[in-house]
Amino acid sequence: MFRFVARRLTGMIAVLFAISVIVFLIFNVIPNSNPAIRIAGKNANPELIARVSSDLGLDQPIWVQYLTLMKKIFTGTLTSYASAQNVTDQIWRGLPATLSLTIGAAVLWMVLAVVFGYLSAIHSGKFTDRALTILSLVGISMPVFWLAAILLYFLTFKVQLFPTSSYVPLTTDPLRWASHLILPWLTLAVLYVGFYSRVLRSNMLDVMNEDYVRTARAKGLPERQVRIRHVLRNSMIPIVTLFGLDFGAVVGGGAILTETVFNINGVGLYAGRAIGSLDLPPLVGVTMFGAFFIVFFNTVVDILYAFLDPRIRLGEAAPA
Amino acid sequence: MMLSVRDLAVRFATDGGVVRAVDGVSFDLDKGEILAIVGESGSGKSVTAQTLLGLTRAPNATITGTVEFDGQDLTQLDDEQFREIRGKRIAMIFQDPMTSLNPVYRVGDQIVEMIRAHRKVSKKEARDSAVDLLRSVGIPNPERRVHNYPHEFSGGMRQRVMIAMALALDPDVLIADEPTTALDVTVQAQILRLLDDLNRERGLAVVLITHDLGVVAEIADRVAVMYAGQIVEDATLDKLFYDPQHPYTWGLLGSLARLDQPRPARLAQIAGMPPSLLNPPTGCRFAARCPHEFDKCAEPPPLVDGDRCWLDPEDKRRLRDLDGRIGLQKGVAS
Numbered sequence A: 001m002f003r004f005v006a007r008r009l010t011g012m013i014a015v016l017f018a019i020s021v022i023v024f025l026i027f028n029v030i031p032n033s034n035p036a037i038r039i040a041g042k043n044a045n046p047e048l049i050a051r052v053s054s055d056l057g058l059d060q061p062i063w064v065q066y067l068t069l070m071k072k073i074f075t076g077t078l079t080s081y082a083s084a085q086n087v088t089d090q091i092w093r094g095l096p097a098t099l100s101l102t103i104g105a106a107v108l109w110m111v112l113a114v115v116f117g118y119l120s121a122i123h124s125g126k127f128t129d130r131a132l133t134i135l136s137l138v139g140i141s142m143p144v145f146w147l148a149a150i151l152l153y154f155l156t157f158k159v160q161l162f163p164t165s166s167y168v169p170l171t172t173d174p175l176r177w178a179s180h181l182i183l184p185w186l187t188l189a190v191l192y193v194g195f196y197s198r199v200l201r202s203n204m205l206d207v208m209n210e211d212y213v214r215t216a217r218a219k220g221l222p223e224r225q226v227r228i229r230h231v232l233r234n235s236m237i238p239i240v241t242l243f244g245l246d247f248g249a250v251v252g253g254g255a256i257l258t259e260t261v262f263n264i265n266g267v268g269l270y271a272g273r274a275i276g277s278l279d280l281p282p283l284v285g286v287t288m289f290g291a292f293f294i295v296f297f298n299t300v301v302d303i304l305y306a307f308l309d310p311r312i313r314l315g316e317a318a319p320a
Numbered sequence B: 001m002m003l004s005v006r007d008l009a010v011r012f013a014t015d016g017g018v019v020r021a022v023d024g025v026s027f028d029l030d031k032g033e034i035l036a037i038v039g040e041s042g043s044g045k046s047v048t049a050q051t052l053l054g055l056t057r058a059p060n061a062t063i064t065g066t067v068e069f070d071g072q073d074l075t076q077l078d079d080e081q082f083r084e085i086r087g088k089r090i091a092m093i094f095q096d097p098m099t100s101l102n103p104v105y106r107v108g109d110q111i112v113e114m115i116r117a118h119r120k121v122s123k124k125e126a127r128d129s130a131v132d133l134l135r136s137v138g139i140p141n142p143e144r145r146v147h148n149y150p151h152e153f154s155g156g157m158r159q160r161v162m163i164a165m166a167l168a169l170d171p172d173v174l175i176a177d178e179p180t181t182a183l184d185v186t187v188q189a190q191i192l193r194l195l196d197d198l199n200r201e202r203g204l205a206v207v208l209i210t211h212d213l214g215v216v217a218e219i220a221d222r223v224a225v226m227y228a229g230q231i232v233e234d235a236t237l238d239k240l241f242y243d244p245q246h247p248y249t250w251g252l253l254g255s256l257a258r259l260d261q262p263r264p265a266r267l268a269q270i271a272g273m274p275p276s277l278l279n280p281p282t283g284c285r286f287a288a289r290c291p292h293e294f295d296k297c298a299e300p301p302p303l304v305d306g307d308r309c310w311l312d313p314e315d316k317r318r319l320r321d322l323d324g325r326i327g328l329q330k331g332v333a334s
Helices: A002-029 A035-040 A046-056 A062-075 A087-122 A127-141 A144-158 A174-208 A211-218 A223-254 A256-261 A267-276 A280-308 B045-052 B107-118 B123-136 B155-167 B185-202 B213-219 B237-242 B247-254 B313-319
Strands: B003-014 B017-029 B034-038 B061-069 B090-093 B173-177 B205-210 B222-227 B230-236
Touching: A002 A062, A002 A280, A035 A046, A062 A280, A087 A127, A087 A174, A087 A223, A087 A256, A087 A267, A087 A280, A127 A174, A144 A174, A144 A256, A174 A223, A174 A256, A211 A223, A223 A267, A223 A280, A223 B107, A256 A267, A267 A280, B003 B045, B017 B034, B017 B045, B017 B061, B017 B230, B034 B045, B034 B185, B034 B213, B045 B061, B045 B173, B045 B205, B090 B155, B107 B123, B107 B155, B123 B155, B155 B185, B173 B185, B185 B205, B185 B213, B205 B213, B213 B237, B222 B237, B222 B247, B230 B237, B230 B247
Parallel strands: B034 B205, B034 B222, B090 B173, B173 B205
Antiparallel strands: B003 B017, B003 B061, B222 B230
């Protein structure tokens, strides 16, 4: 266990390092990305641009620029070129909204995916299965920005069922917090519900043919118990893997579209704005933050695996 | 009579047509008897066994005939009624003990789960019985082993766990579907001895499905030989080995390796392949492979006195004798 965690931590550092280098380099090869030119304004003379460049450290060799950036990230002093705001502060400020959005959506998508996948599998080939199949394909196919816009238009503008967008902190008013988040939760969850329920359905259909399911039935267990304790339980293992990846991604700024359309001031919206203004420091900051969450949840999932499947023992060589 | 099967037929509707996997199987199982059902792969023996317990659940399967047990016809029961039989009155063990236990639960919990599905006992009591059961099937350190997962057991030990679980509710009948096929020969012998002991000590009736005549000779009281979805011969163990009536049985016996005879250049085999069950021959199903086929064989032979062959008994005695031992045909080259 200890060796496993140590190995994963090393891997995490390597991944984060690689990501930081890639993001930094991409930014440097994008045309017209020189922030000094944009900061200096429309009619700036070369001297002004040079002065801004030297203020931002852009006249230094590229590897020095990289190291300076990293140093700022780790000391928490990274500031945006465009607004001079501290990046770490901005991410922290966006985190409650992002977590409210993503945790709620994740609960919703897991619950619905398990219910739909389960129903689909036990009624496989019948009407329920077909209806749910169509529904999940529709869910997978709908783009988030389109779905969000449609929901907003019909449910907050035409029929004023939900309040118009933006985020209300949980500590301010839990009820308003929830009512403002229902549509964003739904929007973000729809894609994953469709996808996960399809995966769960096919896992369950595979597991139903396993010998131990036949054994469970031969033991005289009630059919419900066979399906839940033996079929569903063993089908959940791959779902947990997917969840670790996807949840890490949405927490780390992957909910850009949802946050933007619903005007939720989270990490995703912050990243979206930074992309719009080609503002390097927030971009690197958010990317590192997102990468951290993805790697982190992956590690959590791997540890969880050992509990889900006792054949897996962490930190030992795999049996030949 | 414990179990009485009449005209059991299992058909699977497939894209290619209807597969008659089991086609009119009838047999009886007496109290305390060990009945072996022998046949090659695809002869319908495993489907027969699973159908007895209602485990043939493919949506494209049709089941006809009756399985009478304790005054009720098992083929008519719904899942909820069948729960009273499954595990409690008739238990079953399977071919591959590696995959027949759920890998994510401790073996003790899998036994406890079964006990508590049928009896209102506390977890503690159920666990104590699980320990006793594991001990009774010869698993060392049962107090410790109940907490192990299936992958921590060897193949033979897992089959013992399966048997322990099957015995949990003291059933009247055990259906063993190729219980030793996946095991080493020495472990095979141990498992067979265990089944034999259980049969003698508890009066447990056993339906033993196998393709191995060696296993049959070891413990069976009576043998039903299946070929292409039908029983072709049904006889006591002695009669089957020393006075077999059906040419297919002769072929099976002739193909055994014998330690008491000079070693042949190659083992005898039955020429040809079993017929497709999609369109089985209308007459005798073995006729195409039988060197003793004659015009009568175009009509389907009935099972009379445990024998499904048109040949005259006198002729049979003459035809099966190949220089003092039983066989189908001499020197068949493939």
